Amino acid sequence: MNNGKYVFAQLTEFLPKRIFDCIVARYHGDKYVRHFSCWNQMLCMIFGQLTNRDSLRDLIVAIEAHSRKTYHLGFGKSVTRSNLAKANEKRDCKIFEEFSYYLIDVARKKRENDNFEIKGKVYAFDSSTIDLCLSVFWWAKFRKNKGGIKLHTLYDITTQIPAFIHITAATVNDVNAMDYIPYESGAYYIFDRGYVDYERLYKIAILSAYFVVRAKSNLKFRRMYSRKVDKTKILQILGISLLDKTPVLELLTSIDYKDVKELNYKQLTFSLF
Structure with missing residues (x-):
């Protein structure tokens, strides 16, 4: 026994x-x-x-x-x-x-990777909707016959451990959760196009951090100058200026020569100017 x-x-x-x-x-x-x-x-x-x-x-x-x-x-x-x-x-x-958060901090320190190709912290931020039974969770009404909450997660890519979690009602727009992120100076933050809010993104720059975000198809901008690069490389940096009164950004175009695809990103990195 x-x-x-x-x-x-x-x-x-x-x-x-x-x-x-x-x-x-x-x-x-x-x-x-x-x-x-x-x-x-x-x-x-x-x-x-x-x-x-x-x-x-x-x-x-x-x-x-x-x-x-x-x-x-x-x-x-x-x-x-x-x-x-x-x-x-x-x-x-x-x-x-x-x-x-104490346990998360302990786990992140044990998972630190000094060989990561980018110096500094790199985070990805996104949300997931968790469905709830409306008859039980009446306070979490999402749609007519559906309940739910949103789990907004800041994922530490270098350690592969969530660094921050924020829970809201499922009706809350994703960009609102950006106000609760504990931004770190010198860190990089990756967002999908659903988080395009230039006032909130500019706050990241004020804190001496950087962001990468997918561009929306209706974004209005004009190219200011180009830089010559080796065609074998997959990254092209173009200076741009937005037509409305928003901070100056840089357009990063990642070109996949195999599938002939272009993915446009916006990045605020002043050191590249």
């Missing part, structure tokens, strides 16, 4: 409880709590994610099936649907958000 730790306990053993307790104390998460602490709550929710539970009721049924093991799994002496639901509703979500 195996007398060692349960697999779930081994999986969560690496979590730094001392750091978590400091965050909980900062937000007074365990104030007046006797039995079901924030740590117990987090482990219950992790268990629900790893076992693919669909609801709190489903999660509690799974936990009750191992009622004699709950203490050793880290859930506390007893877990009920009411106290778990109350904890999820009342406790500050910033506790778990701050702890998750």
